[in-house]
Amino acid sequence: MPSARGRGIGTRAQRLLADYLFDHTRAERIQAWTDCANLAEQRALEKAGFVREGVLRSAVWRGGQWHDSVLFSTLRAERSGGAAG
Template sequence: MDELRLRPVEEKDLEYFATFAVERDEVGLTWQGFRDAQAPARRFQEDGYLGTETSRLIVESGGETAGFVCWFVGSFDAKTKFWEIGIGLRPQYRGRGIGWRAQAMLTDYLFQHTPVQRIQAATQPENVAEQKSLLKAGFQFEGVIRACEFRAGDYRDAYLYSRLRSDPSVAIDQ
């Protein structure tokens, strides 16, 4: 198993993010059309992708960029905040156990460094690999969010998962 680590975004990663904005194969199931390929450079200049409301870290496997993890703030009642996390892996790194480990590492990191009680993640019903990854990363299935995403010309459902601060952490060396 290759060594896995999360690290801050560096300037050398901007080309990867620009590719992610315009290459459907890099994105996979969540492709929602072409995006501004210059936006990553502007965001990097703004805060290095480490903002108070939304952030990204690079996922490295064996010293190579395998993808990224991200998180953004959410709230159900305007006072109790939670994080929603996401992941994007390059096609050649999918199916190797990197996704669940990176998401478990990110969740532990966020619980260690921020005061949130809840971290959640959503995925598409057809993304069975991500559903398995979230369960393996210690998340619990909560239910279906109906017609919450417009993608490929239609409104689509999503599945919601969460992990609470009181839930046990998982060992990533499995």
């Protein structure tokens, strides 16, 4: 919905989900990916603490053609209050 865009809702949801997973599971790494053209989602992931790792070339078939995706991750040790190991 256009009225919900640009308000930080996606960033907050992604941050809360990552924090929840680190708090309640043994996950060491959480990853996300999005279309290379989706700059808003890339910014939201970075604001949520995810690090851009690289481009997955021709990773998604959509609309009759292959699209590149950008891979992001966050590690337990990188989160505030997180402990390695």
